[in-house]
Amino acid sequence: MGDGVLTKVIFFSWFFIQVLLSRNSSLETQIRRETEAAIRHLRSEAGACSCSRNAANECRECLLRGVTERLRDAGYNSAVCNSKWTTSSSIPKAGEHTYIDVVEAADGTKGPVRVVIEVCFRAEFEMARASEEYRRLVYRLPEVFVGKPEKLRGVIKTVCAAAKKCMEDNKMHMAPWRKSKYMQAKWLTPCEREPPRAALSPTEAAFSANRHRKPQASMLTFDLLDKLPGLHWPAVRVL
Numbered sequence: 686m687g688d689g690v691l692t693k694v695i696f697f698s699w700f701f702i703q704v705l706l707s708r709n710s711s712l713e714t715q716i717r718r719e720t721e722a723a724i725r726h727l728r729s730e731a732g733a734c735s736c737s738r739n740a741a742n743e744c745r746e747c748l749l750r751g752v753t754e755r756l757r758d759a760g761y762n763s764a765v766c767n768s769k770w771t772t773s774s775s776i777p778k779a780g781e782h783t784y785i786d787v788v789e790a791a792d793g794t795k796g797p798v799r800v801v802i803e804v805c806f807r808a809e810f811e812m813a814r815a816s817e818e819y820r821r822l823v824y825r826l827p828e829v830f831v832g833k834p835e836k837l838r839g840v841i842k843t844v845c846a847a848a849k850k851c852m853e854d855n856k857m858h859m860a861p862w863r864k865s866k867y868m869q870a871k872w873l874t875p876c877e878r879e880p881p882r883a884a885l886s887p888t889e890a891a892f893s894a895n896r897h898r899k900p901q902a903s904m905l906t907f908d909l910l911d912k913l914p915g916l917h918w919p920a921v922r923v924l
Contacts, residue, residue: 698844698846702826702840712798716802719755720804721829723756724748727748745804749783750765752804762789764879764880765784766785766876767781767782768781768783770874776870780862780870782871784802787802800831801831801832802831803829804828806830807826807828812848815848816854819848819851845868
C-alpha cells in the first residue's frame with residue numbers, strides 16, 4: 686500500500702471516529718463530566734493511590750475504585766467490572782480486563798442503558814513498533830472513554846482496522862491481542878460487577894487520610910538539624 690493510500694485510510698478512520706465520539710446522549714455527557722471531575726479530584730489529592738502498596742505513580746485499581754465511588758455518590762449505579770475470556774476460534778488468546786460501567790434504568794419498555802468507562806483508553810491502543818501514521822491516529826483518541834457499547838465497538842473496529850493496514854504496509858505481523866475481537870472482549874464480553882464496598886468508620890477514614898500525608902518539619906526541627914553536625918557526643922561504654 687502506498688503512502689498516499691495509507692494516509693487516506695488514516696484520514697477516513699479518524700473522520701469516522703470523530704463522528705462516533707461526537708454523538709452523545711445526555712446520560713453519556715453527564716457521566717463523562719462526573720468522571721473527569723472525579724479523576725481531577727483524585728489526582729489532586731496526593732495521587733489516586735490509597736492502597737497498602739503505596740505506589741509512586743497512581744494505582745489503576747485505586748483510581749477505578751475512587752472514580753466508581755464518586756459516581757455512586759453522584760447517584761449513578763456504577764461498579765468496577767472484571768471481564769475474563771477464554772481462547773476461541775475468533776479470539777486466539779485468553780485474557781482479562783478491569784474497567785468501570787454505569788447501568789441506568791431506561792424510560793418506557795426499553796431495557797437498562799449501559800455506559801462503559803475506560804480511564805486509560807488511548808493507552809490500550811498504543812503499540813511500540815507502530816508506524817507514524819498509526820501513532821498520530823492513536824494520539825487523537827480520548828484519554829478517557831465514556832460511551833455506550835455500540836459506540837465503543839465502532840471505535841475499536843475502526844482503530845484496529847487502521848492498525849492492521851498500517852502493519853501490512855510496513856510488512857509487520859499484528860499480534861493477536863491487537864486485533865479487533867480481542868480488544869472488544871476487554872469491555873464487551875460478560876463481566877462481573879463488584880458490589881459496593883462497605884463505608885469506612887470515622888476512625889478508618891482518618892487513618893486512610895493520614896497514612897499518605899507527607900510529614901511536615903517544624904522550624905525547631907530545622908534548627909536542631911543545623912546544629913547536629915557540630916555536636917560531639919562522648920563515647921559511652923555499655924556494660
